[in-house]
Amino acid sequence: xxxxxxxxxxxxxxxxxxxxxxxxxxxxxxxxxxxxxxxxxxxxxxxxxxxxxxxxxxxxxxxxxxxxxxxxxxxxxxxxxxxxxxxxxxxxxxxxxxxxxxxxxxxxxxxxxxxxxxxxxxxxxxxxxxxxxxxxxxxxxxxxxxxxxxxxxxxx
Numbered sequence: 474x475x476x477x478x479x480x481x482x483x484x485x486x487x488x489x490x491x492x493x494x495x496x497x498x499x500x501x502x503x504x505x506x507x508x509x510x511x512x513x514x515x516x517x518x519x520x521x522x523x524x525x526x527x528x529x530x531x532x533x534x535x536x537x538x539x540x541x542x543x544x545x546x547x548x549x550x551x552x553x554x555x556x557x558x559x560x561x562x563x564x565x566x567x568x569x570x571x572x573x574x575x576x577x578x579x580x581x582x583x584x585x586x587x588x589x590x591x592x593x594x595x596x597x598x599x600x601x602x603x604x605x606x607x608x609x610x611x612x613x614x615x616x617x618x619x620x621x622x623x624x625x626x627x628x629x
Contacts, residue, residue: 528555546558577602
């Protein structure tokens, strides 16, 4: 493809966060776990199934005027373990980081086993060990129940 035939599919943002290299088809799920509903007073750009050199296709989420917390990054890692986070200031990337799925996930998702102690009236936060990243499998540290990506998507 010649340079004059290339087009910019997603415009630049002045300040904010760009979540790049999301697996194709998961951008809306990433937006959902970040609490983005469309009613916020910030510009959010979502590109889906964009051609990628690294993957066949990828999704991109750009959020103007927002930095992400560590817990939000951990949530993104659950759905998009190969995503990269770019912090933008004055239209330039000032920081770039790859999301990293921690070995233990705490207080992000709930165990769906109804008999798990985390679903009782006890003050116990749900904790999971990552058994596998691809396919995603999380094992509850209390009851041993295994959650898969589909289970997580139903929680967000």
